[in-house]
Every structure is written in structure tokens, then in C-alpha cells.
Amino acid sequence: MAEKESEKLRMGAALSFAVIILVIGIPLWWKTTEVYRVPLPNDRIAQLKQFDYKISMSIYVSSLHSDSAIILELNNTLKDTRMFNFKFKSVDLSIDRTNVMDIEKQSSIHPTVPGEILLIEMPEKYMDSNVVVGNHRSIYFATNHLSKVVKVLNTWILQSEDLLNTVQSALTHRSINQMQKRVVKQESRVRASPEYDLIFSTISPQPEKVKFDYDQAAAVTNFFAPLISQLSPIANHRLKSQWLYFVELGQQPKLDARNNYILTHDQLPHIISPLEKKLGSGVSTHPCLHFVTYTSLCEEAPLFIKAKNGSLVDAVFSPRWGGIQLLNPSKEHCDGSKYLSPPVSKLMATFLIQLRVLLGITDQYNSIAGAIILPLPSVKLRDWELDVLFRFRTVEQMSLAQMTLQSLSQLLEEISNIVINEEVGASVSDAVYHVELGQSALHEGNLEAALRHSKKAYQSAENAFTHPSLLALLYFPDDQKYAVYIPLFIPIMIPVLLSMKSVSFWKRVLRGKSEKTD
């Protein structure tokens, strides 16, 4: 009987060892050596995929006779437009429909909310062209030319194909030129960022010869300030200027028959790299757009660049980088008898065109027969062009944020020993929250709010993805953890597991006995 008791005790001891080690010890070890991870909203990130990127847009119609007939026709032709949901509303305008320019000047008529468009029907006899696109958010069209309005809307104002490409390229990680060759415009656009530096540099390789009479800082600020303040909802653009001396292009130009020095098209890529070394800022982490005015050497003046079509130009544009203009000093400038005073308005106008391309707003719209765009009155963008920019930025930032979040959650699932601290977790939740808000704002047609949310979402997502703490423990993989603890586990686990065998054997014996007594 005593032996039975001691057997029971021993088995109890074995069991309690097993329980303490397997039930308390191992989970405790697992927990204490675990990588710290804040739970991420993975379901919500997966949900983001469902979004269709449909933008709601209000189109106001003011016709001569029947608004509803026009709305019906527009509805039929536009309902297949991808990425857009239209709401048509008719408005009563008591205006004198004889002169487009007069209506254009009445600022109270034009819609003020970004994204909206007003269609105004005009009697055909007062119109020079069939369709006139104003500088605000209004389109004037002559009676019976509604089909052209639709065409204008599609190609100039909505640009839904390009929008779709932007979304798809962001979501599939393919560059746009792989998808479609024709969207050159999209390729030259700078990548999304909350802040940009626009750096205007005047380069004078021979300051001992050429002396300047040019206030670059004033010229740049006076010319570009209105545009910069108009762009401020999209991103903060900072104007900067500098002078650089003794910097040369480092390429030997060729002399042509007319005594012009020519840089050929294939020399251009070799110009930018040496310039970059001197232009860079070093401190700013924002993308820089460079606008360079290069004074050519006195020995090599006049200097031109041969364009692809063979014509000689003095300005080049480099996608996503900026532009260079050449300034040719004359003999008087070179011998020091005259100060070189560059043609400021021409210089700035060229830089403006380059900046518009970098922003993604073309300067030469594909022509549509019978339709014209009123000329730009100032350096600012047209109101509807700003809306185009709003839509592109919103869609781009939102899809990029979505893609970043998806990649991040996938990465964190695959690599289990990446630390996720509170900061990263908060950034991720913040980004998800803003993408969701932005999506609903797009559905509601609130373009301004959508842009704001997309900007925040993009920033937070980038912040989470590039957070340095993600890399902290990457070099201490799990197998090393096991290797370190193996001297403890093997000698302990073997006797414990083996004792389980004798415990189960003892139990079976015990059960057999009790059955017997029954």
C-alpha cells in the first residue's frame, strides 16, 4: 500500500514538472523573448482594396431653352466614364448671353467649389468657336454642339484615362511608360510630396569676364509667388535661388556652319550629373526642382541645344528634375564694357512652362476642332486646371498610401521579427483612417477634403514604412534565439517527455485495476 502511495506521489511529481514546464515555462519564455508588436488593422487595410476610385462630380447646366433635355443627353453620353459619378443640376442664370468675355469677368457666376463645372449654353451667333473653355470653372458652348462639350470634358477636364493609369501604376508597381507609351505627361510629373523646393540657380562659369545686372531673388519671388500661394493646398512649394560660379557643363560643343556652338541631344544627359553635385542642398529632404540659367562661356558663345527635330533651342526640360536655359553673353558682356542683364520675363515664362509640365499640367492641350481655351491671364493655373491637379494628386497619394500600407502589412506578416512600436502602429492606423476618410470624401465629391486626407494618409504611410525602428532587430533572427536556448531545452525536455510515457503507462494500469475491481 505504501508503495502504491509513493508511486502516486512520483507520478504526481512527474506530472507537475510537465505542467510547470509545458504550461507555464514555455509560454512564459515565448512571451518574454517575443518581438514587440503593436496590433495593426490588417482587416481594414485589406478592405481598402475594394475601393473603386469613383469621384463624384457636380456639373451645373444653364441652357437657353431646356436644361432637362441637355442633362438627359449628357447623362447618356457620360454615364460610361470610368472613375466618375456625375450629378447634374440645372441653374438659373439671369445673364446677358452675348459675350463670353463679359460672363467670364463676373466672378459670382462661376462655381467656387473645386471639382465643379458649369456649362453655359450660348446662342450660336455670338460664339466664334463652338466650345470655349473659360479660365474659371465654366464652359461656354453654342447650341447644338453638346457632343463637343462631352469631348472637351473627357480630354481636357476629366482626363479619366490618365487618372486610371495613375491609380493602376501605383497599385501594380509598374511604371507608367511600361503601361502606355503615350502618357508622356504623366511621366514627367514629380512624385507626390508634402513639400517641394524650387531652386533657381544662375550659373556663371566666368565671373571674371561676365558681370551681371540681375536681381534673381526678386525676379523669382515676384513672378512665382501668386502661383505658389495658389498651389499651397496641394503642397508647400518653397522658392529658393542661388548663384554658382566656376561651374561648367563639362561637354564640348560642336561648331556649326553659322558659327553657333551646338550641344547635341545625346550630350544632354551628361550635363545634368556634373551640375547636380553643385546644385544639391544637403539638408532638405524634400524633392528639389531645379531651374538653371547657364551663362555660356565667352569662347563658346552663342551656345544652343539641338532638339530632336533639328531646330536650335536654348532651353531643355528634364522630366522629374527641372529645366536648363542657356544665356549667351555678347562681346560687350565678355570684355566687361556692359553688364549682362538677362531678359527676365522670357526666362521666367520658360521656367513657368517647365514648372507646369513638372506639376502635370500640360501647356499644349490636344486640339479639338471647334473648341478653344481662353488664354491664361496670369501666372496662376486656371481654376479647372487646379481641379485636375487636385484630382491627380488625391488619386495618386491615396493609391500610393494604400499600396504602401498593403506592402507593409504583407512584409510584417512575412518577416516575423520586425519590431512594430507604438509610433509605427499609430502612423499605420492614422494612414488607414485618412485613406478611409479620403475615399468617402471622393464618393461625396468633396475634392478639397479628399486631397487633405490623401496628403495626410500618404505622409503617415510613408512615415510608417520608412521608420528606422523597423530594422532594429532584423539581424537577430528567430533561429539564433532557439540556438541560444537549446542547451536549456534539450536536457530538460527529454526527461520530462520520457516521464510522460511512464505516467500514461501508470494511468493505464490504474484504469485497468479499477475496471477489474468493478
Added chain:
Amino acid sequence: MMKHFVFFIISIHLAFCVFQEDHFYEELLLKPLPSGHVYSYFQFTTVWNTDYNSHKFDHSHLFPRSLGEVVGRFNIQELHISLTEGLWRHESWGYPVNDAPPGAEVWAWFRKDCEDVDKKWKELTAALSGLLCASLNFIDSSNSISPELSFRLSGADNLLNPLNHTHLRYATLPREIVCTENLTPWKKLLPCDSKKGLATLLNAGHIHNTNYHSLGIHLRQICKPDSNCEEPIIELTQTVSLVYDLVILESSTQDWSVRKLFGIGLGGSCPLAESSLVYLDVSSNQTGSPFLLTPEPHERVVSSKGGYTSEFAVFDIKKMGDKLFNIALTHEKPRIYHLNVPPVIYANRYIVGYGQEQGGIVTKLHNTHWAPITVIFLENIPWFVPIYFHTLKIRSGGKEIKPILKKFVPGKERIRPYYLEVVVELKPRSVTEISIEFDYMFLKWQEYPPDANHGFYVGSAVITALLPVARNFTGLPQEGSLFASSMNASRPSYLIQLRTEALIINLPTPDFSMPYNVICLACTVVALAFGPIHNITTKKLLMMKINNDKGIGGFIKRAKFALSKLKSKFQKNETTEETPNSCSCSETKNKDD
């Protein structure tokens, strides 16, 4: 005064760019030192005539835009950086124009409206480290102090609302090694880069085999000349100090020339500079062995200040044209070295004590002047060298001296360094010894650098004093921007700041495989202990009858049995197979035929 006036008019006349309000000056001072070394000091000064207070630094002309961006972003009023290799030997070389400790030193004054100075300071040093390719990013609040007495704004300040030391941050990195990768970005900050002017002399190959070289960047605000200083303007000074040892230059004589020192002659001035001057100190021509200068200098200037007269030969590079030329100094007779007269104040520093437990830092301050001199002594001791304030002893000639003022902020591990500032009066012609004791301590294993046995650096102490005489003094007066302003600049006193040697302390260094060993060993011990305990508690020792069928004996028996069985079977097979098979074989063969 007249000269200044003329200079000013010329500078306006030469202004090559009508709208620009910044002016650039380049200067080089060459000075043969009594020890036979040659000291060359480059100073590139940019004065920007624009209101510093409201400046955003977005647009720049001669002022480097990259530096301007840093200054504008971090709300800085004054910035001083020095990157130095080697130690300036005050005892034999006298005082340099700008003193600098070995390694890197940064101090910055932030503007009054700057909030969260510590954060800005951390960001500033990170930005500067990118700008100068130095490891300044290792500077943060754990190795920075805000000295109350030693440092004052060197430029203009608002008298009604002065900045106090809470807006000052000072740090050194004595371990920093200065080389070409720092010189190249430093040169990029110059408007002419190294394409033209005096900067062409700065070739990495020649300036890095000197005994001492130091790069400096000093930004401050100064008063507009001839104004009541309501709108301070910006002054940026970039300096290079080099000390050449003529013996290293493989010179059999004591003659030297610009080409010998820098490997290249001078080739014209920077066209953007208002003035481009070389000053050669020829004072020793009267006292020492006489020498000849070729070419003849454009001007000879005699400067007397603080009771000491020195003479400079001035070469105006603007007048030399663009051709390469050389400035050479030749001795007529072999040069005789005189007994060196040490400067008024100099210092030495060393570590005392033995063993791995306690040590002490001793600084010896020498005063060679006939009158007592009051100095401020500043120590910035890293947190891993805990010093004891009560052990601070100041002795002179065997007697203990009571300091005039003591400031001490004890360090906190990993948070802030030990800061000690002492104001003490040095007796005439005496050596004063300041000593303090410290403990050697262990660090966390990840805090040791890759080569932990090299030792840990303790930065230089800074000694600030106002000298009554200008012996060996080469510095600029506070209001002066150019070296020219130090001519005849007699003042009641002359501010000097000396940096002592940096120290290396050998902290106890552990075996770095220790953590792994500890885990493994502890696990093994636990496992070893666990086995017997588990056995005793779960198993019972029983006497057993020897059963042949069980255990090893049983196994052997069974194996023997199996073997014999196999053997017998094999034998049986052999006997049975022999005769009948051969028979049948032949039979079948026959049938086949």
C-alpha cells in the same frame, strides 16, 4: 582709419554684381614659428549686408546656400565649428588666430525665440554632419553642455534682451579624425570653390601631412559698419590653420616657399573677392637670422599692439595677374634657433592613478606673466567618467588656492555629461594644478565601440583668459572681420581661449562573447541540476533480480542464440545444396543441347 576708409571705397567700386549685397575677402597669413615650424592661416570671409534677424536664407549669392539652409532652419544666431587633426602646442608655437581642440568641436547659439533647443541642437548636428561629412551626428544632449561663463556671443547681441547660456550648446568629439572627406565639402562652401584664388593652395595631399591642421567655420552676426547696429548683418568666416614641419618637407635648409608648402604656386585671386592678400610675418627678420623675400612685397606693415611690435610683408594677389607665382623666403646664413619664450598662459593635462578602479585628471596651468591673471577653466567630462566634485583641488606652489567661483552640474548616466567651470586667479610666474578624481565604470555591452581596447576619449578643457599683453597673440579684435583689422589693434586686454590635450581613458573592457556565454552556461547549469532532481522525484530505485532475458546480458544471449541459429541454417543449406543441384544442372544442360 584712413586705410579702412580707402578699402571700403574700393570694395564698393569693385562690386561686380549690382544687386548683390555680399562681399567676399580672402586672406592668408604665413608666420615662421620660433620652433622652426611654419604656420599658415587661411581666412575666407563673406560679409552679407542683409538683416540677419528677418532672414530666411532662401536666396543666396556668395553665401553658401547649403549652410544658409541649415542656419535658417534651426534658428541659429551664431555657429562655430572646428575640425582638427593634431594638437596646437602653445608652449612652443604661441597662440593661433583661432584655437581648436583635437577632433571636432561645435558650439551654437540659438535665437531667443527658439523653443526646444535640445531637439534643434540634435537636428542641427545631424544636418552639419551631412554637410561636412563628419560624424557630428553623434552629438546630442548626452555629450553637450551649456557653459555659463566660458563662452560669450562673439558677434553682436541685443543689449536689451541678451541671450543667456540656456540658448548655448557646446560639444566636442575628440575622437573625430579629420581628412580629405571633410576638406572637400568645406571647400565647396567657398564661392570660388578651389578653382581660383587662395583656395587653390589647399590640396589634400599637401595639407594632410602637416603637424597640425584645422578647418573652421564661424558664423556670427555683426554690426553694419558706421551704423548704430539696429539691424545686424551676417558674417561667415571659413578658416584653415596649418602648421608645417620643414623637416617633414625634406628640406635640407630652413628656406621655404609657397610652392614647397602647398605643392603649387599662387595663380591669381578669386575674381569674386573684394581683396586677396597674403601677409607674411617678417618680425623675426630683425631678431632672428635674416632672410630675403622674393618677390618684393607690395607693402610692409608694422603693427604694434599690446606693447609688442610685429612686421608684415603684404602681397596683393589682385595685382599679381593670373600667372603662377611663388613667394619664397631664403636665409642668408643657417638659421639659429633661439631659446623659446613660452607665451603668457599655457596648459598641460594628463591622467594620474593606476589600476582599474580610480583615477584622476590633472591640468597644469602655467602663468609666465609678472602679474596675476584670472582664468576660467571649463571641463566637459563624458558621463562614463564620473568625477567627484569634492575631490576638486587647486594647488599652486604646494599651497591650496580657493577658487573665485565654481560651477558644477553632475552628469547623469546616458543623459548628460559632467560640467565643471572654475574661475581661478593664477599667481604671477606660477604653475597651478587643478585636479579631480574619477571612477572607472562599466558600460552596457552595446555601448562599447568596435575597438573598445583603444580607450575612451575625454575632450579638451577650455581655458579662457584676458591677457594684459599681446605677446604671441595673433587673434582678431572682436569687431574685426578681416585679418587686416588686427593691425595696430591695441586693446586693454586680449581674449584667448586655449584648448588642452584630449585624454584617453582605458575603461575596463569586458569579454564581448560574455552574454552568449552567460546564457549558455546558466542554461547548462540549470539543465544539469534539473536532471537529477527530476530523476529523484519521479523515479524509484529498485532492487531487481538478474533476468538473463532482459538488459544487456539478455541482449547478448539473444544475439548469440540468433547467430548460432543463422550459422546452423547456413551450414545446413550448404550440405543440402551440394550434390543434387549439380546433377540437375548438367541434366538441363544436356536437354538444351
